[in-house]
Amino acid sequence: MTTGLDTPVLSRREWLLSDRPASRLQAQLGRAYMVWLRFSANRLALAGLGIILMLIVVALFADVLAPHNPVQGDLRNARLLPPGTGSYLLGTDDQGRDILSRLIHGSRLTLAVVVLVAIIAAPLGLLVGTVSGYAGGWVDAVLMRITDIFLAFPKLVLALAFVAALGPGIENAILAIALTSWPPYARMARAETLGVRHSDYIAAVRLMGASPFRIVLRHVMPMCLSSLIVRVTLDMAGIILTAAGLGFLGLGAQPPLPEWGAMIASGRRFILDQWWVATMPGIAILIVSLGFNLLGDGLRDALDPREAGQ
């Protein structure tokens, strides 16, 4: 069946890369395709993306993938078994629970922490930064001094203080990490805003009578998004490490939740004789952190407007 169109048929690639886009959609898709081309040229970035996609798949299908119950162990018969014993591929921990199953279910916690922190901290930082940068004057001064106060504390110490005040638990750990990770985003968003606030297109929008609220939301924030995404992705490894650190100190996820940091903490006692109990979750944290870092690096290169071809 032919479509009956006689216009010269563009391949999909040519359509996307066309320098005379016929519609807004075509322009946007074309731009996204350029980004993807630059991104996919970077093998390491692809590997990072692969790791993160795998993490998401594992988290989604944890119930199907895990060979054992992650919270019910066999204390009597299956305690501290080395990797490869029977059906325990990565061995068992001191409660006789399968480490692989715990790692698989723990990926949900890791992903939840990362996503929730990103959802809370990035918009908060973006809002504070753009408002501060666009409004200027005393609003800027007040917001930036608050940001300074948060930046003055080491992140982990501040998170520890928040968790100690709120009480241990995974929700409070997420909140604490979010509360401590927004200031860099605010700083960055402010810098970007200062760059665009006097540009012609903003002046044009203002002349058309747009309110400051609309300007910030529709015309300033989108300009900050790409650098924010890069920054958040690069920070995710740090977020995972902070969450694991809180778990390690007993302030994050509480037993029996299979949080990776808490798993390392409980395996530390056996490090001399049963090395796998602490090592396996450590490797999991390493791989996922590496994945986020590679992905973030790739995104930075791909999204950097200075290197953009268009």
Next chain:
Amino acid sequence: MNMPIRKTFAVLLASAGLAAMVSAAPAWAVTPADTLVEGFAFDDIISVDPGEAFELSTAEITGNTYNMLVRINPENTAEVVNELAESWSVSDDKLTYTFKLKPGLKFASGNPITAEDVAFSMERAVKLDKSPAFLLTQFGLTGDNVTEKAKAVDPLTFTLTVDKPYAPSFVLNVLTATVASVVDKKLVMSKAQPVTPSEKYKYDTDFGNGFLKTGYAGSGPYKIMAWKANEAVVLEANPNYFGEKPKLKRVIYRYMKESSSQRLALEAGDIDVARNLEPGDMEAVSKKPGMVITSAPKGTVYFISFNQKNKDLAKPEVREALKYLIDYDAIGATLIKGVGTIHQTFLPAGQLGAIDDKPYKLDVAKAKELLAKAGLKDGFSVTFDVRNIQPVTGIAESFQQTAAQAGIKVEIIPGDGKQTLTKFRSRKHDLYIGQWGSDYFDPNSNAETFTSNTDNSDDSKNKTLAWRNAWDVPALTKETQSALLEPDAAKRAAIYQDLQKKVLADGPFAIIYQQVEIAGHSEKLKNFKLGPSFDTNFVYTISKD
């Protein structure tokens, strides 16, 4: 100019290598032949004054360096043997105890041991009123009457008058506590510092407390030469000791907190004994050729308690169900292997009247049945305060898993010892896991805390475990008090047996295990023994090949 620099560098390198070899050499050094070196976590020591100390590690130091009138027989803990006393008798009204001292005994200082010193030791312990003073004041001794009630009749006769006709076995057992250690009055008072009397402390002297905090004025087989907090305790043989002379000249306790570092030091020969090995490290040490593990049951029991203020936990069926939801066998075979034995009654084995009934084992079906009877067919949620320390954390996690099988959702709230204990003492917990170590080697210490609750109000002065779990049991309280005044040892034992059975069946305590103390050491040590209590961990019998 290049060559000389290179040469200098080579010389530097060689000397650095040499220095490294020399400094590495002590790692192979063995401990001296006349010295015993123990790796020991003694961070709990706050003072080595027997009138003040009430900590487990200090008990061991005091037990090896001071003497008492009477002492628990480490071979048979139901028996009290004479130490400084030659004989003792009790008056017919059971109020006055008379002790005859062995003649010709001397303190390490060379001063003779007299009844005066015994009376002074009691007097200063009561007047200083530190943590262990309650052991003596429970007999009605106060700062005002102690010189009357505990006095020297003649140089070798000491009498003690108590306020009620207690069972003599109870009084004697309490007198084996380290607070009753006899100190050298002459030496101590010569070092005493003047104090300005105040509301709280009415006396014009510190009774040598400042001196004895780090000093020594006793008569035991060893003398305390030094105690440096979190560093070392050094003991040296006492040449004036009246008993069998210690085999080794010196004993050094080296402060080592971590189980793994003790294990490494033991394997390297830096220490002779590792005292705080965890089960994993203990197993590794026991497999090393030339190394052995010595163990002894101690008077400490670990339990999970259920606060009766929680309306679910207050149901008798729920209390019983929870006791069926602990996997005693698996815990005993894994988490506490070597450091504890499963024990379900509140009196540790070895004490008068202790029984070894073990009616409970993991039985989820039975627990579900009991829960259904209590109207909680679908289970319930409950919080669990757990100290961040092994093995209790492991036991708590295991209980969390087994309880989940019966539908009980246990939320663990971890905390450090101070946090969880504060919450427990103010009765704000649901479930709590903890331990109780006998204050003195008499069944009353545990019986009182597990069964006696004289006043169940929130601001009560009585702080027993029964009170902390709001377990209001006037009948049991009365029964416990009656046991104190029962002179016949067999009848007294029968009362305690009855109390244990009642707590086992209905009490808000699931007692899990009795602690076993372990030590790893080389086979070359001869006669290394751990006693039934911390003050009977004697080191003076030990010799080296």
